[in-house]
Amino acid sequence: MTERLPTALGLAQRIEQHLTFSLGKAPATASTRDWRLALSRAVRDAVVVPWLAAEQRTQETGHKRVYYLSMEFLVGRLLQNAVANLGLEEAARAALAGLGADYETVVLDEPDAALGNGGLGRLAICFLDSLASLAIPAYGYGIRYAHGLFRQRFRGGWQVEEPETWLNEGYAWEFERPDASLPIGFGGRIAGRVGDRAAWAPDETVLAAAFDTPVPGWRGRWANTLRLWSARPLRAFDLAAFNRGDFVGAAAPEVLAETISRVLYPDDSTPQGRELRLKQEYFFTAASIRDILRRHLAEHGDLASLPDKVAIQLNDTHPAIAGPELVRLLVDEHRLAFHEAWQTARGCLSYTNHTLLPEALERWPAELLGRVLPRHLEIVERIDAKHRAALAAAGRRAAEELRIVAPSGDLGGEVRMGDLAFVMARRVNGVSALHTALMRRTVFRELEAAHPGRIVNQTNGVTPRRWLHGCNPPLRRLLTEAIGEAWVDDLERLEELVPLVEDAGFRAAFAAAKQANKERLAGYLSARCGVTVDPGALFDVQIKRIHEYKRQLLNILETAALANALRRDPGADWTPRVKIFGGKAAPGYADAKLIIKLINDVAASINGDPALRGRLQVVFPENYNVSMAEVMIPAADLSEQVSTAGMEASGTGNMKLMLNGALTVGTLDGANVEIGERVGPENIYVFGLDAEGAARHLPFHDGAAAIAATPPLAEVVAQIESGFFSPDDPRRYDRLVEKLRRDDRYLVTADFAAYFETQRRIDRDFRTADAWTRRAALNTAKGGWFSSDRTIRGYAREMWQVEPALQTGS
C-alpha cells in the first residue's frame, strides 16, 4: 500500500487543489489555517487508500474485529501524527515550502481535540494507534462532544473554566456517515411481553449520527476507524409550531437532543449531572452495539458466530450498559432465549477497571436507571438473580457482596456498574501489576473467588509514534542513527542502546538532545507565559490532572521547604531547579482548585524573591493538554510520580517521561513498580510508604504528629497559616491545613520527610552530569516494554483472541 502514497510533488498538487476547490482560496491570500486545512485534506486523501483497503480485506477474509468503547478519546493534534505515520514528513515539508508556507507553523496551528479528561482518554487513543500499527481490524467508538474538555485560565492564580471550541473552524479529518444513523430511545414503558421477550416503547428518541475519522497505523500499512456519535433530533424541528410563530418552541426538539452530545463531563472520578450523564453513556453504547450487530449480520449472517468474530472492550464502566443492551437486542429483537443471549454477550465482552477509589466506582440509583432505561433495569435484575442462583447451585454462598443491584439508602437500591461489567465479561483486566493484584484482593475479591481466572493484568503502555518519534525529534534522530529505525515498530529494540550507554560519545549526544529539548521548552514558556527559565537548571516536571491522590500538594510543600533552606544558606552550592507544573482540576473539585491556587501563590513568592533567583523557580502554564505534554516531556530531567501508594491504577505519564530520558521520583504505585523493575533501583528514586504501609495508616491518618516531627514541613505549614503566601487572605488555606492535621488521607505528612530527603539526593546526583545522563539514557533503553503495542498484543492474545490481519514488523 505504501507505494501509492504521494511524493512531494504529488502532495503539493493535492494541497493546491484542496486550497482552491475545498477551501475556495488562492495561494496569495491563504492564511496558516487555510494551509493547514489544505494539507490536512491532502493527507486525509492519502489515508483513505490504506483505510478502504483495510476495510475491504477485513470483509473479504471475515476477520475478527475489535471494538473499543470509550466515553473519552483524548486525541490532541492529528496532522503531524498522520503525516509521520504515512511517512510523508519530508514530502509535506518540501511541498509546503514550495508553496511558500512553513510546515512547522502549519502543524502547530491545529487545535487539540480534547474529548477526554486525562489518562483514560489518552490511553484509548494510544490503543487505536497500536491497533492500526499492528493491523488488527478495529473500531473506536465514542461521543463527538461539541465541547471537549474546558480551557483552563488562571485569574489571580485561581482556575477558571472556559468552553473549548474545537469544532469551530471545521474538523478536517472526519467523514459524516448519514447512512449509518441510528435511533436511540429513552424512558417510556414495557408495552407488551411474549415469554422472555418484551416490547420497549421509549417516550423520547434521538438520532445517533456517525462521524468517522480514519486512524492510520505506522507506515500506513493499515488504517482503522474512530466512529464518534453526535446526537440529533429525529425531526429537525416542529413545523406546525414554527408556522404558529412559536420559533423557540419549534426548535425545542433540536435543543433537547443535542444536549446529549454537547459537553464532556469535566470530571473523571465522580459522575455528575446524573441523568444526562447516564443518557450519554447509553446513547453512545447503544448506537455502537447496534452498529456492531448490523455489521456482523451483514458480514456473517448469523448470531452464533458473534463471539468468534467480535471482541468488545469496555474502557471502564461508562459503557457497562453494553451487556444488558446486547442481551436486550438478542432477546427482544433477535429472539434468542435469555440464557443463550447472556452467554453470547459474555463471549464478546471484556472490561477494563481503572480505579479502586470507592468514590470513583460508578453506581446508578435503580430508580433512575428504571426511569431512563426500564427494560434494561429488568434485564440487570434478571442477570443478578440468575448469577447468584448459579453460584448457589455450585455451592458458593451468595454473598451480599455479589449483588449487582444492591440495597442502599435510595428507594430500590443502586446498580453497581463494576460488578455488572464483571459478571457480563469474559475477561476483566487491571492496568498495572500492582493494580490488578489489589483489584483481586479488594473491590473484586468475592467475584474473583467465584470466577477464578477471569481477572488478568494488562499493564498500560503509550504509543512510541507520538510519545517518542513524534514529540522528540532530536532524540529520535540519535536513536535511529545508533540502532536503526526498527525501534518505532518494536520498541523493545531500545535495549540495543544498553551497551552504547557506556560510550562517552553517545552520552554526549544524548545530553545534547536533552539540552535541545530544554531550550525548546524554554522558548515555549517564554512565548506562552513570558517567563525566562535557565535551560541549564534541573527541569522537574509534574504534569497530570490535579487530584489530591496525585499529591501535587506534596510537591509544592517540598518546593516551599526548599525555598526556606535556600534562603537560610545562600552561600551553599545549590543545584538550580525549575519546578514545572501542568494540569486541570475538575470544576466542582474545590480542594483541587485550592491546591492550584496554592501552587500559584507559592510560585509568586519564590519567583519574586531575589535571593532565590537562578536557584529555584516555579512555572505553571495554564491549560495543560496533549500538545503541551509533547513539549514538556522531552525536556524533563525529573518525572514526578508521587501518588499515595495504592491509589494510582497505572499512570501513563510516568512511561512517556521515562522513554524520553527523565528519571522518576516516585512511590511504589501503579506502573512505577514495573518501571523500577525494568530500569533497576539505582536508576529511579523510590521513596515513601508502599501500598501495604499506606493501607496500615488508612482510612484515617492524624497528620499533626508527623508535621511536628518534620521541621521543614512544620515551617511551611506555619507559613501557610500565617498568610506568608496569601497576605491578601491569610485564612485562604485553613481548610487544606486542617485536613493535613486531622484527616490526611493522602498521607502527605507521612511521606514528606522521605520525599524531601530524596529530593536532596537528586540535587547532588544531578550535579554529576555525565553519570546522570548515563542513567537517563538507561531509562530510555529500558522503557521499550511500555509501548502500547506490547499492551495491545497482550489484550489480543489473552482477552480478544484476535490475530493481526497482515504480517507486520520490519
Ligand SMILES: *Cc1c(COP(=O)(O)O)cnc(C)c1O
Ligand atoms: C498522558 C497524559 C495524561 C495521563 O497522565 P498521568 O500522569 O498518567 O496521570 C493526562 N493528560 C495528558 C494530556 C496526557 O498526555
